Amino acid sequence: MELKVDRLEYELADISGSRxxxxxxxxxxxxxxxxxxxxxxxxxxxxxxxxxxNMSNIRIENANLTGIEIKNANFSYAVLENVHLIGTEFRNVVLPMEGDGNYNPNGYKPTSFVNCNLSNGQLTNCNLTNLDIRDCDISGLKINGVLVEELIKNK
Structure with missing residues (x-):
């Protein structure tokens, strides 16, 4: 297929509905x-x-996000489905603070990871207050160098 080559420049234009x-x-x-x-x-x-x-209410499905970097992001209400996150880094991902445009004084829907493979991952300097881990394979899981399996076994 031979392509027609056009260089387009639009300023103060409405191209809504273009395909x-x-x-x-x-x-x-x-x-x-x-x-x-x-x-x-x-x-x-x-x-x-x-x-x-502003990517609020965006949907990402069936995506290969290998090696992406997400920095200084607000993830309140984000939904990622069927994505590959190999080598992906999330940095400074926070909930909005008072004074931010999308701050909600009533709180936010909890961030959830469902049916995800986070093996060999790393969480560093994260706020895990009230984190609830359910029905997960925790073999080899360490918190500050301590095997969680051993803590549970010795309980």
Whole structure:
């Protein structure tokens, strides 16, 4: 298939409702845009950079997130389904604090990991207050170098 090559520049334009199919769109630059309710299916987004974005109510399904870095993120109400998180790093992931735009004084739905393989993972300097671990394989699980299995066995 031979592709038609066009370099497009839009400023102060409304392209809402546009459709792109079987399009090569590498090295695009979006600055100060509204992509609300945009759907992206079967896309190669390797090496994509997102900065200062509102991704509230976003859904990520059937995704390969190998090696991604998520920094300074608010994960309240996030849902990730059927994703591969090999080598993924989450840093400074917090609940909103008073004064933040999406702060909720009534609290937040608990963060949950269901049917996840976190083997050989690491949690460092995390707030695990009231964490509830249920029906999990804890073989080899250590907290500050102490095997949890041994603590339970010696209880």
């Amino acid at each position: 792109f199919q079987k399009v090569k769109a590498e090295e695009l630059s979006f600055d100060n845009v509204n992509l609300t309710k945009t759907h992206i299916n079967n896309a190669n987004m390797k090496g994509m950079a997102l900065n200062d974005v």
